Amino acid sequence: MLSILKDFSLSAVVAGFVAVLIGFAxxxxxxxxxxxASGADSxxxxxxIMALGLGMGASCFFLSLWYKAPVITAWSTPGAALLATSLGQISYAESIGVFIFAGALALLTGVTGLFDKLMRLVPLPIACAMLAGVLFKFGLGIFESLKTDTFLVAAMLVTYLVVKYFLPRYVILIVLLVGILLSVMRSDDAMLSQIPLSIGHFVWVSPEWNISALIGIGIPLFIVTMTAQNIPGVAVMRSSQYQVPVSPLISWTGIASVILAPLGGFAFNLAAITAxxxxGNECHRDPKRRYIAGLSAGVFYLLAGLAGTSVVALFSVFPHTMxxxxxxIALLATIGVNLKSAVSDDQYREAALVTFLVTVSGVSFAGIASAFWGIVIGSAFLLAAKVAKK
Incomplete structure (x- = not known):
């Protein structure tokens, strides 16, 4: 506790809150x-929502505290997209079986150390290029939003430019406050008054096992979660110089998925965007004190999960453009740092550029996300260049 109080900073707490806000909204x-799609009622x-909030909150808090690093977990967004188009033909209980099966595969991958061994084979510039490609669309999102919601986004951008010069440590907090203030000022008062104030409740459903669903949905859920979420998540930690052992992290997300699946925790993984x-530096200048952001995210995830319907209704008030x-804006510095790391070394520049372009393209083969193919194709270019020099 004394260590937490000593390392505590408002900027890190704000980083954790912003991560949760963006992750949920x-x-x-x-x-x-x-x-x-699974047949769930209200x-x-x-x-x-409660199970996901509990799983992300507990894993963020305790893993960040244990490793003294900002270990941020999340639900599998591409996994949810996959499930939204795949669960219509099976029962809800069979869907629970699919979630447990995919979580067990993740646990097995972590326990065997296979994922960690594969990631250590990827050179840092390649990993940074892939991460920059994953984050790139969020940087573009600023200016796409500027086109459709000029006043709000312009106000946030001007705030960022001014505050970064005078109070860089609190720039994201002030940008957040400006965005919220402007959004609330132009929102319908009736909409705000209709936000329910209540705590949700868990619903337990025991799994049923459908072999076809396990193979046809469970394995793709596992693959898309590992390639689109865990690979970029590990790249975030590597690019930020956090040498946290990956296998235990993957194992714990698998355990969380298995335990919380009957309540609706369909898939947990390492976060990339929110991580x-x-x-980054906006969280805190001292990397050793950024773990406070992980603790903060854990607390806010837990509160968001407990609030359930209230939080979801509140987030619906904020416009997508905000x-x-x-x-x-929160990711600008991270994108720049990773682009610099990717292309600064002549030996890796071309391979890193290819990795970046493939990742940005969003190309997908065999249902596997572009982040994975970016690393594969970029590594192939790097290998070919080394062979040619010999």
């Missing part, structure tokens, strides 16, 4: 679609 609608959907927010602009 940017993709909770996809989770709703996945739950509805009570079960609330249980999903980058908690790992969330997109906030995410992009």
């Amino acid at each position: 940017s993709s909770v609608a996809i989770v709703f679609q996945a739950a509805q 009570n079960v959907i609330v249980s999903w 980058a927010i908690c790992s 969330i997109a602009a906030l995410a992009g």
